[in-house]
Amino acid sequence: MSQRRCERRVHDGERNHSFIKMRRSLSFSLSAEAIRMHIGRFDIKRLTRRQQACDCRTPKLEVHLAGAVFLFLCRLTPATICDSNERIFMRRILDLSMTLQNDVPSDPPGYEYSIAYTSHQDTVPTLERRYPGLQASDLPNGEAFALETVNLSTHNGTHVDSPWHYSSLLEDGTKPRGIDEMPLDWFFRPGVKLDFRHLPDGYVVTAEDIERELARIDYSLRPFDIVVVNTSAAAKFGTEHYAESGCGVGREATLFLCEKGVRVVGTDAWGWDAPYKYVAERYARDGDPSIIWEGHKAGRTVEYCQIEKLRYLEQLPSHGFQIAAFPVKIFAASGGWTRAVAIFDEP
Structure with missing residues (x-):
């Protein structure tokens, strides 16, 4: 068979079977179900196999058009996915992060942050200086732009601790990694929730x-x-008692998780360890310094990261979801803020 006849056969046959069929159906329905089913039926791999069987090349225009149609249809239903059996799943995202807001307690005294707000009117002089001759009356609503100046540490708000936070040296003498050096694939993985809300404040898991x-x-x-880890601290968020509420996770338990291959953990309490108040009481009684920050210090044995001040963990099932918590990339830093979310694919 000549190359031209082969090209025509592939082009005409696949176009008539897939493109026209898909176009006709979409003219009647743009529902998520119809779109995803037709995407599944249009098999670009089948085109490639047929192309190889007759030793010819499928016209580039058709392949490019197939890709463009696929991407366009995906954009129509960004929250919908379809599995290999053409079952439709809706993607739901649950926010697991606290809101940075003035005068809402989330840290103990001495660790607070602040946000200064600059209004649209406050910045008009900036534009007038930037563009000589410009007047406020020239601008829509007489406004320039809004901005905020935030004064906080890398450990305010919902954030990720890096191993550098725990110590300047690992037990093997090497330098621990900062937040900008951590593997990103650690922070988008299946999630597991441990419900420890029944444990008393200060308890060490x-x-x-x-x-x-x-x-x-x-x-x-x-x-x-x-x-x-879902703790009793969640119910006290936004009050002065939050930072000294909930259970903590001790060295033994932290290393147990690390030995299972876990590299990212999280808590809705102020910190991964038991609150300072209870650790101070134990230290005063026993004089044992190894209990101070014992969960954090386990990171000197095995590098791991922890997410602190998570929110809404009580809304999560025990498993069957994914967590995304990518930290902000700050050079040589001990931590970085994150907008942590849980992701569900629901039928």
Whole structure:
């Protein structure tokens, strides 16, 4: 068969079978179901196999058009996905981050942040200086732009701690990584929630506690799962009692998770360890310095990251979702803010 006849056969046959069929259907319906089913039926790989069988090249225009149609249709339904059996799933995103807001307590005294707001009117002189002859009356509504100046540390708000936060040296003598050096694929993984809201304030979670909770929810940890701890502190967020509420996770329990391959953990309490108030009481009684920041310091043995001051964990199931919590990239920093979310694909 000549190359020209082969090209015509592939071009005409596939065009008539897929493009025209898809076009006719879409003229009647742009529902998510119809769109995704037709995307599944238009098989670009099938075009490629047929192209190889007759030793010819499918016209570039058709392949480019197929890609353009696919991308266009995907943009019509960005929250919808379709599996290999053409079942439709709606993607739902749950915010797990606190709002940075003045006068809403989320840190102990001495750790507060502040936000200064500059209005649209306040910045008019800036534009007038930038563009000589410009007057406020020349601008829509007589306004320039709004902006905010935020004074905070990398550990205010919902944030990710890097191993550099815990120590300047790992136990093997090497330097721990800063937040800008952490692998991004650590921060978009299946999530697992451990419900420890029943544990009293100041309690230090053990490996046995974690094993018991995993058995209760019938889940076996897998490497790189993101494990988040729901504590009683969540109910006190926004009050002066928040920072000294909830349980903490001790060294033994933290290393237990790391040994299972977990590299990112999180909590809705102020910190991963038990609140300072309770650790100080134990230290005054026993004089044992190893209990100070014991969960954090476990990161000297195995590098791991922790997300602190998460929100709304009580709305999560025990598993069956993903967490995305990419930290802001700050050079050589001990932490970075994150807009953490949970992602569900629901039928």
